Amino acid sequence: MKKLIIASVLMGAAATVTAGDIIESDSAAINQGIKEGTQVRMEGEIVQSLGDERYLLRDRKGQIEIELDDKLTADRPLKAGTRVNFTGEVEHDDGRSVVEVDKIHSLKGAVNTSSASTISN
Known part of the structure; x- marks a missing residue:
């Protein structure tokens, strides 16, 4: 019975992490080796533009580069x-991790866009 309860709890925890093949993630997990091609959901703050549709993003665990189509x-x-x-796909390019953004769920702050918008590519 104890094993059944533990198994149920673990399965429930896994179900909350993966919803529709998109996992909640952060920069530390991606930089530590989330598999390329994995769909992730993240949130954070833009630190700076790196040019060519690339930005440096800071979240609660560190920083990561994102690629965001204009x-x-x-x-x-x-x-x-x-x-x-946003949601996006993890890529490992020349020894660095990048998230290619597929869909923006919300923008708040230094851009004139609705704070509750969903925009997809």
Whole structure:
């Protein structure tokens, strides 16, 4: 009976982490080796633009580079301090981890976009 309860708890925990093949993640987990191609949901704050649709994002665990098509922000570059919530795909490129953003769920802060919008590519 004890094993059944433990198994149920573990299965429930796994179910909350993976919803529709998208996992809640953070920069530390991605940098430590989440498999390339994994769909992740993240949130954080833009630290700076790196040019060519790339940004440095800071979350609760560190920093990671994201690639964000200008179409997802209505061709407006994001400024430092903009808070974003998004889903994207993990890529490992030349020894660094990058999240290629597929869909923005919300933008708050230094960009003139609705704070509750969903924009997809």
